[in-house]
Amino acid sequence: MYGGGYIFDEPNKKQLREEQQHDDPEKLAIFEARISKGEKIEPGDWMPAEYRRQLTRLIEQHAHSEIIGALPEGTWITRAPGFKRKLALIAKVQDEIGHGQLLYNAAETLGKSREAMINDLLSGKSKYSNVFNYPAKTWADVTVIGFLIDAAAIVNQVANAKGSYGPYCRALERICYEESFHLKQGHDALIALATGTPMQKDMLQDALNRWWQPIMHFFGPPDKVSQHSEKLMQWRVKMASNDEMRNQFLDTYVPKLWELGLTLPDPLLHKNTETGRWEYTDPDWDLFFKVINGGGPCNQERLQVRRWAEEEGRWVRKALMNPKERRALPVA
Template sequence: MSGSANVGVHVDHARDEDPAKMAEFEAKINAGELLEPDDWMPQAYRQGMLKMAEHHANSEIIGALPEGEWITRAPSLRRKLALTAKVQDEVGHGQMLYRVSQDLGKSRDQMLRDLITGRTKYHNVFNYPAPTWGDIAMIQWLIDGAAIMNQKTLADGAYGPYVRTMKRINMEEAFHFKSGEDMVLTLMSGTKMQRQMGQEAFDRWWYPALMFFGPPDKPHAEQLPPMRWRMKTVTNDNLRRRFINRFAPAAIDLGLKIHVVKKDDNGMVIERKPDENLRLDETTGNWSFTQPDWDEFYRVIRGNGPCNAKRLALRRFSYEQGRWVRHAILRGNAGLPPAA
């Protein structure tokens, strides 16, 4: 599914760069050309791309965890196969994005270690719990749906290796999203208990999905380096609007109610009421809605979300548990015997 780097890619203005090279670089970007790793680029761009690709890679492999919990509990053979393949894809996306980052100069091992020890971040959305099968359906519909919207725009970016990886990832996301739609449709046209499971999961995931695109835009977002240099191509608020316009009416047609919710520390809904701001503005074609709780958003980013500790603990467990295996093939006499 993937995060992507809407959260906090701060790129410093490149003050000490050669102005002639800078002009050439920006001209290439404006002409819509793709940049390749060996091309000249300002240090700030290289660092910014590394940070963005690394954050995205981290998000993929952490994103494999909440859904991974449900592989062993998927309720049919087809769903079991599909969910395994889906989580496997996340790992594959992580692998490809770490590769993009490795080519920008940081070792994968160091990136994994920085992730586990909290030096680098991953997407906020994976710090929420998935307590039922309904959550798996909603994650694949809403969060993968949001990821596709975002990644489609990232595929219009300027950094060649990242853009090519996005295009490849998006092909696989299409499967994730379709299978998510299939699960949500099955659930919402199922028994009373299933529909209730779907509604409760929707209540847990609607706001994380809206927050998925990152905090409200800074003034003049288009002129700041991430967009000026086409590291991203559409602002957070514009992506969020596209998302609502597509998903709010679809949710209503599925029989889902869109609620403003209050959650406890474990991410479970303790209060809900219909979103009274939700309506379609016929003249603009845009839906209005109640904004997410941005205080919660920053609280979770700072590490105090319902599942931050659990996700990192499991990644650390996996890293430490696998150390002897990597050690054996990196340092040991681990070659295969000569062919007979």
């Protein structure tokens, strides 16, 4: 299987069945020793069934997030202010779809087909990032997405690019290069609004107020209640805890917002100089789980768009997979 410049081997089906039945203690010890030494695990290597399951879940959800995440920004391509920003947004949306393809390729090396992943997304079985279930009401929303949500994603992806599974790490390295350009684009748009007219700054402040809680949700629940973090960190799938990544994000980006005269809708937000950690109002985690499980303001709308795209593109996929139909396609 070929994807984005990397050649991935199909997992051995017999090996998959063996892993699903039980984990050989001797193989498990060798596996964990390799991870402790910082070695990369590759598709043909033995791995515990739980490692494969957790990794598949993580990469698949990341891939879905890249695809769904292009939708709120894509709706603003024709309305972006000025030709330069339209071109930049087109390029960014194209990049995000490409990131999704890279990640689906990486997830497929673990034994789950892309068709199964897409079906699980469209049925609501598979999850994706909470932040992509909110509306982009104004250009300022796109700006906040482009700067702060991309910044949060970079914090997560730079850390995980040093993880234990080779195909995922290589995909993340390439994705992070492109995300750094997205961050610059978002920062440029943010500066333009923050230093523009009073109306532009007010529009930006309003968007920031609405997006702040979803952004705080982005890194996931606190470490004390997170279901997956401990095991993922033990196997170096996840290289930093949810709270650590959230603190790193706040440490880097809150001062940048304050320097521009922007405020954040949390009166308790401050950095504890003794601990070096940020303190803040705990966001509504019930709302987070509601959104993740399909109850957000745009969940159904976003999935309906993907269902429409899947149905409308079916004939193209069918033709590409069938040589006889491909020869019958009209030539432009």
